[in-house]
Amino acid sequence: MKNNVKMSLIELAGTPAEVGRGWGKAIAENMHQGLNRILTVVNEVHKTSRAEALSYAMKLWPAAKQFDPELEHFVRGQAQGAAMSLEEAWATRCGLELLFVNTGLAAMCTTLAGTGLATPDGQSIIGQNIDWFKGTPIALLHIKRSDGLRQLVLPLLGLDEYTLNSAGLACCLNGVSAIQPNLKSKISMGAYLPRAMRQTDITKARQLLEQACRGIVAVTLADAKANLLCVEGTLDDYEVLQPHDGFLTHANNYKTSRFQVVDGCQMIFPDSPARTARINELAAGLAGRLTPQALGQALADHQGYPNSICRHPDPSVLPGLQAETLGSFIMLPSEGTMLITEGNPCTHEYVCYDV
DSSP states (O other): OOOOOOOOOEEEEEEEHHHHHHHHHHHHHHHHHHHHHHHHHHHHHHHOOOOHHHHHHHHHHHHHHHHHHHHHHHHHHHHHHHHOOHHHHHHHHTTTHHHTTTTOOOOOOOEEOOOOOOGGGGGGGGEEEEEEEEEEHHHHHHEETTSSSSEEEEEETTTTTEEEEEEEEEEEEEEEBBBBBBBOSEEEHHHHHHHHHTTHHHHHHHHHHHHHHHEEEEEEEEOSSEEEEEEEEOSOOEEEEEBBBTEEEESSSSSSGGGGBBHHHHOTTHHHHHHHHHHHHHHTTTTTTOOOHHHHHHHHOOOTTTTSSSSSOOTTSSSGGGGEEEEEEEEETTTTTTEEEEETTTOOOOOEEOO
16 A cells, blocks of 8 residues: 655745745755755765855856846845855755766656657656655645746755646756866756746747756656657757657656767766666557556656666665655646655655646
8 A cells, every 4th residue: 555645735925035935934944954965965075165065056146147037036035034145045056066076876867758649638748756865855835926827846955846837837857967077057957947937838948948958957848738848958058859759758868869978877877877778668668558647657667676767775875875766746737737746656646736
């Protein structure tokens, strides 16, 4: 019998500053814990002090503010709500940039999405497991923006924000690593992703990602009109991936052939190729049958255990770097619905939430 755990829904509303303050206040403990965890790993791996890490994050701040006019109001609100400095609040949103060259980080996610011929009704469906350090808390926010847009957001300690909005735009996120030593991140994911996920049109969201998505993550987008695509980038280039036979899959290795020469997955995400092969195999067996139930079963797959699609702590890894599937989600853009497990999908039921 699987556990049936309903997450507490945190309601936020108002202007960017008001949403930021509410966000910070509601998950202040998560934000402090997340920042401290990131800075501890950065110090242990890179011998970078807290002050140096915060200083690096702030180097990304000017370009981020210029890219998104709402960002400064939101982050200052977050800082106030969480009782953090601006530097600390912003650094929580730059976690992947700070961890970018960390080796042995086998803690990332696997995505399966489909549309058209892949699904019984031709509509898009998109889902993934949220894999990160063991015991990391996740939260669920329901945001009513002052412009009328509503969002369901699963924030992972400021690192990622898995989002479904009321216009039917949904995203999945998969960490990637481009080994390009002479290049640095220009615009933090903490700036470009929220702006992309405020859009009401997938084309506008894609254009923003084409402009700013450079390394760190591959972003898969789906919408209520059955559109599906993925934007993956290196630090100086990008590619838009289209579905194959209705399916899009992604783990943590690049799928664009010209990016493979700089792909750092073997060093940073060594189990990614095996998960990619497995999720592709599962997708091939689901042609025309990708329902929420089938997607949930795929995300609970244990081939390659414990570093499987449904990830469990690996006892051979140092305790501080052990990873697990913290939760799993499936988004149905045409229905405005997100199905979520708080915990591994092999042991927890998906619970339905409406945007």
